[in-house]
Amino acid sequence: xxxxxLQILNxxxxxxxxxxxxxxxxxxxxxxxxxxxAHGALFxxxxxxxxxxxxxxxxxxxxxxxTQKDFxxxxxxxxTPYVESWFGPEVGATxxxxxxxxxxxxxIPIMLVIGYVMERGLIKHFYKRPHADQILVTFGxxxxxxxxxxxxxxxxxxxxxxxxxxxxxxxxxxxxxxQIAYPIxxxxxxxxxLLLIFGxxxxxxxxxFGMVVRAGMADRETVQLLGIDIDRRFTIMxxxxxxxxxxxxxxxxxxxxxxxxxxxxFLVLSxxxxxxxxxxxxxxxxxxxxLLGILEAFASTTWATTTIPGINQIIIYLVAIxxxxxxxxxxxxxxxxxxx
Amino acid sequence: MTKPTLSRxxxxxxxxxxxxxxxxxxxxxAASHSGFTNAPQGDTVTLGFNVPQSGPYADEGADExxxxxxxxxxxxxxxxxxxxxxxxxxxxxxxxxxxxxxxYVTGDTQTKSDAARASAKSMIExxxxxxxxxGSSSGVxxxxxxxxxxxxxxxMSGLTHSNDTTGKDKKANGFxxxxxxxxxxxxxxxxxAAQYGEDRKAYHLTADYTWGWTQQESIAAATEAxxxxxxxxxxxxxxxxxFSSYIAPVLNSGADVLVLNHYGGNMVNxxxxxxxxxxxEKMVDGKQFEIVVPLFSRLMARGAGxxxxxxxxxxxxHWSLQDEASQAxxxxxxxxxxxxPSQAAHTCYVQTLLYADAVARAGSFNPCAVVEALEGFEFxxxxxxxxxxxxxxxxxxxxxxxxxxxxxxxxxxDLLEVVEVTPRAQVEYAxxxxxxxxxxxxxxxxxx
Numbered sequence: 001x002x003x004x005x006l007q008i009l010n011x012x013x014x015x016x017x018x019x020x021x022x023x024x025x026x027x028x029x030x031x032x033x034x035x036x037x038a039h040g041a042l043f044x045x046x047x048x049x050x051x052x053x054x055x056x057x058x059x060x061x062x063x064x065x066x067t068q069k070d071f072x073x074x075x076x077x078x079x080t081p082y083v084e085s086w087f088g089p090e091v092g093a094t095x096x097x098x099x100x101x102x103x104x105x106x107x108i109p110i111m112l113v114i115g116y117v118m119e120r121g122l123i124k125h126f127y128k129r130p131h132a133d134q135i136l137v138t139f140g141x142x143x144x145x146x147x148x149x150x151x152x153x154x155x156x157x158x159x160x161x162x163x164x165x166x167x168x169x170x171x172x173x174x175x176x177x178x179q180i181a182y183p184i185x186x187x188x189x190x191x192x193x194l195l196l197i198f199g200x201x202x203x204x205x206x207x208x209f210g211m212v213v214r215a216g217m218a219d220r221e222t223v224q225l226l227g228i229d230i231d232r233r234f235t236i237m238x239x240x241x242x243x244x245x246x247x248x249x250x251x252x253x254x255x256x257x258x259x260x261x262x263x264x265x266f267l268v269l270s271x272x273x274x275x276x277x278x279x280x281x282x283x284x285x286x287x288x289x290x291l292l293g294i295l296e297a298f299a300s301t302t303w304a305t306t307t308i309p310g311i312n313q314i315i316i317y318l319v320a321i322x323x324x325x326x327x328x329x330x331x332x333x334x335x336x337x338x339x340x
Numbered sequence: 341m342t343k344p345t346l347s348r349x350x351x352x353x354x355x356x357x358x359x360x361x362x363x364x365x366x367x368x369x370a371a372s373h374s375g376f377t378n379a380p381q382g383d384t385v386t387l388g389f390n391v392p393q394s395g396p397y398a399d400e401g402a403d404e405x406x407x408x409x410x411x412x413x414x415x416x417x418x419x420x421x422x423x424x425x426x427x428x429x430x431x432x433x434x435x436x437x438x439x440x441x442x443x444y445v446t447g448d449t450q451t452k453s454d455a456a457r458a459s460a461k462s463m464i465e466x467x468x469x470x471x472x473x474x475g476s477s478s479g480v481x482x483x484x485x486x487x488x489x490x491x492x493x494x495x496m497s498g499l500t501h502s503n504d505t506t507g508k509d510k511k512a513n514g515f516x517x518x519x520x521x522x523x524x525x526x527x528x529x530x531x532x533a534a535q536y537g538e539d540r541k542a543y544h545l546t547a548d549y550t551w552g553w554t555q556q557e558s559i560a561a562a563t564e565a566x567x568x569x570x571x572x573x574x575x576x577x578x579x580x581x582x583f584s585s586y587i588a589p590v591l592n593s594g595a596d597v598l599v600l601n602h603y604g605g606n607m608v609n610x611x612x613x614x615x616x617x618x619x620x621e622k623m624v625d626g627k628q629f630e631i632v633v634p635l636f637s638r639l640m641a642r643g644a645g646x647x648x649x650x651x652x653x654x655x656x657x658h659w660s661l662q663d664e665a666s667q668a669x670x671x672x673x674x675x676x677x678x679x680x681p682s683q684a685a686h687t688c689y690v691q692t693l694l695y696a697d698a699v700a701r702a703g704s705f706n707p708c709a710v711v712e713a714l715e716g717f718e719f720x721x722x723x724x725x726x727x728x729x730x731x732x733x734x735x736x737x738x739x740x741x742x743x744x745x746x747x748x749x750x751x752x753x754d755l756l757e758v759v760e761v762t763p764r765a766q767v768e769y770a771x772x773x774x775x776x777x778x779x780x781x782x783x784x785x786x787x788x
Contacts, residue, residue, distance in 0.1 A: 002591075002592055003592055006588040007585060007588060010584045010588055011585075013584070014582060014585075068750070070751060071674060071679075071751065072670070072671060072674045076750075076751070154398070154399050155394070155395065155397070155399050156605070156608070156639060156640070156642070156643045157605055159612070159643065159645035159646075161645065161646065167616075169617065169621070179591070179592070182617075185616070186584070186616070255582070255584075255613075256609050256612065257608055257609065257643060257644075259605060262581065265579070265581050296585070297584075297585040297588075300585035301588075301589055302574060302589050305574065312585075
């Protein structure tokens with residue numbers, strides 16, 4: 001029982017990341033009709049926003065302490081972060097400790113701008129080209145972004161720890177007499193993802209802007225005939241999708257230390273998620289994200305891997321094949337998407 | 341104006357040289373001029389440094405390359421000479437190798453066997469490299485070693501820890517200075533038993549490729565011999581990044597030790613996940629739960645941050661060693677680059693000196709002469725104490741370091757502390773040990 005609940009939680013937190021990336025992918029596909037293979041790179045850039053902020057907060061000045069020696073026997077240069085000298089050691093240390101949550105504020109404008117520039121600068125020119133061209137150009141872009149990040153941050157993962165207050169383990173099963181210890185930050189991540197997903201849906205459902213975008217997704221030409229500049233709104237949606245992917249990346253940092261190829265690790269799976277959920281269906285993307293996350297978690301348990309060796313690595317693709325055979329449009333896909 | 345003169349000394353020298361030439365076995369004297377792949381022409385010799393410059397081990401590759409550049413400087417008589425001054429064999433004079441200035445070319449292994457073979461092939465065929473060295477993965481080392489054997493050049497492997505490199509995949513043209521999985525097990529197990537008790541149940545997570553398999557086998561065998569039981573061994577895909585679904589089953593498995601047979605990004609992530617799940621604070625039947633990382637690297641310890649504190653593992657070399665040779669190397673490297681060298685840098689630097697020294701002692705770049713010079717070579721003064729390059733399998737035998745993640749680091753480099761220097765006798769094994777059986781060195785291949 002404990003093990004089952006643990007794996008469900010594991011599935012939910014991995015599923016949260018899949019769902020958030022797939023949501024962004026679907027938004028872009030649904031609005032602009034572009035298959036964006038650079039979306040994983042946006043997730044990775046989000047995580048590196050948090051790395052950058054933590055580096056900025058840790059910018060230090062050096063003072064030479066003659067009483068201590070460095071590894072070569074020279075006097076040790078002691079580093080003190082500017083933040084600590086400006087705000088006092090305690091406040092400064094707290095700010096540095098909370099750098100990941102703070103990075104959310106830092107990442108939103110950056111991701112919006114990156115999304116906007118990407119769409120206006122490159123992807124715009126590929127709307128009328130075949131999907132294969134779009135895939136190639138966005139995949140190329142992903143590789144370029146990845147290499148840029150590697151050039152500046154190196155190939156090894158960089159730790160972005162959660163704040164001390166949120167980095168322990170929560171004992172969830174205490175009241176029920178079960179032994180379920182789960183990292184607090186992963187619970188925070190699940191909660192944050194749900195919040196972001198509901199926020200995105202509410203934005204589309206309850207604002208005028210969202211209504212126009214939904215109308216545009218359903219029938220772009222008619223909306224344009226009504227005199228609405230739908231392209232501009234779609235560009236904003238691209239920025240928004242980039243921001244969602246970026247935030248998913250920021251918050252994922254404390255779970256797995258960011259490295260330059262983390263985007264690629266998630267990208268392929270997220271595409272499978274989109275296909276299983278149904279191309280163009282937002283609820284489908286979210287549902288499939290959580291579903292596949294949970295399935296993957298269960299497939300990695302010892303009894304699963306001993307029953308069917310290697311099942312943990314193929315389960316998602318296996319499910320994708322079964323879903324596509326039985327429901328070719330995916331779980332919640334609608335007729336007419338990508339079928340012209 | 342000078343006129344040709346015949347001096348007594350000149351006549352003697354010429355006579356002696358001619359005598360030696362006649363006395364040498366014909367294959368050797370012929371080969372020392374030509375008759376082997378990429379015989380150096382003119383007054384330079386080219387070495388090929390095949391390191392991961394991209395991909396997940398790129399940072400280690402960068403450190404290896406720094407070490408190679410330093411070694412080339414020292415061989416050519418620039419810089420402070422580093423470990424050339426402490427090396428027991430004092431044949432190298434700082435005038436290149438046998439008077440030929442050392443030049444180098446580099447290749448990118450990308451930590452992929454096929455890419456590594458391609459870059460090694462190009463360095464041999466296009467750039468005329470007479471020796472290939474480097475790498476940070478056993479998969480790559482075994483692939484490139486096979487290629488060098490076929491091409492007829494010497495392969496001095498970089499960081500490779502699988503038993504197979506000098507076990508079932510050993511080759512006459514290949515040499516490994518780095519230690520291996522068996523040695524890690526033999527060094528680590530007694531320390532583990534002493535620190536954590538002999539009644540322990542271990543759960544292994546293992547990277548699913550040659551290195552992971554042989555290390556897991558070695559650690560399990562060594563710990564079981566001291567009374568531990570192995571509850572479970574789960575193979576994890578090399579591409580895995582989130583290990584939470586592998587860690588969660590550990591919690592209720594009854595195990596009280598988790599052994600992570602992971603390296604690089606895998607190790608950083610699995611260790612981070614294990615710590616997140618509270619394994620370090622966990623108690624099982626009144627015993628403190630422990631995590632072990634058998635192959636530790638400082639570069640990776642940096643990646644894992646706080647999580648490495650208190651965790652035991654083994655390493656080939658560490659910059660904080662106080663012997664004269666290690667200090668000379670750290671000083672030389674640290675002065676040039678501003679930070680201490682990694683174990684990968686150390687092994688690569690040492691391999692380059694060992695190759696150059698073997699050539700100088702053999703008096704030839706011919707791979708077969710170099711193999712003969714390295715086989716059974718005993719040396720000291722390269723940072724690991726007295727060391728033997730065993731003739732039977734081309735594996736170096738030397739002391740092994742058991743290290744622990746430091747609780748209170750004084751600097752960003754001060755991440756590991758040496759718990760024990762395990763003496764060489766304790767990590768030695770017979771060449772036909774079952775974990776290394778099945779291979780055949782074959783004959784040295786001088787190539788063309």
